[in-house]
Amino acid sequence: MGNDIDTHLGKRLRRRRRLLGLTQQQLAGAVGVRFQQIQKYECGANRISAARLWQLSEALEVPVGYFYDGLSDVRRENTGESAEGGEMFARKETLDLIRAYYLLGERPRRRLLDLAKSLNGGGPEHADA
Secondary structure, three states: OHHHHHHHHHHHHHHHHHHOOOOHHHHHHHHOOOHHHHHHHHHOOOOOOHHHHHHHHHHOOOOHHHHHOOHHHHHHHHOOOOOOOOOHHHOHHHHHHHHHHHHOOHHHHHHHHHHHHHHOOOOOOOOOO
16 A cells, blocks of 8 residues: 555646646756656655655645545555546646636636536536525
8 A cells, every 4th residue: 555655645746736837847946856856756656755745735835635635545446446536637628627717716717617517407506605
């Protein structure tokens, strides 16, 4: 399970870095390592120390716990159960949509969210007012 954790942390690191539109070089500069080290973290080849994880969380503007989100799904995957939506967030299309969403102001974001919920079959009772 140890290597699974390193791989999971690396995937979460890559996902967040891409979501923010950062290159490996930019992230490496922010935490004081070479971009090759970020590559090794992202593929799970090198273990991320607690201190480095803290620096990465600060640079990526997420709590440290972000990196561990979904870790229990990894255990389920290894036992044959499927994780719900895990790969969805790894798609470029999803990341592009999320980036575009957060570039909108608050009111247009709310309207877009309400529209998406209505298209998905969730009526007004499902939309947060």
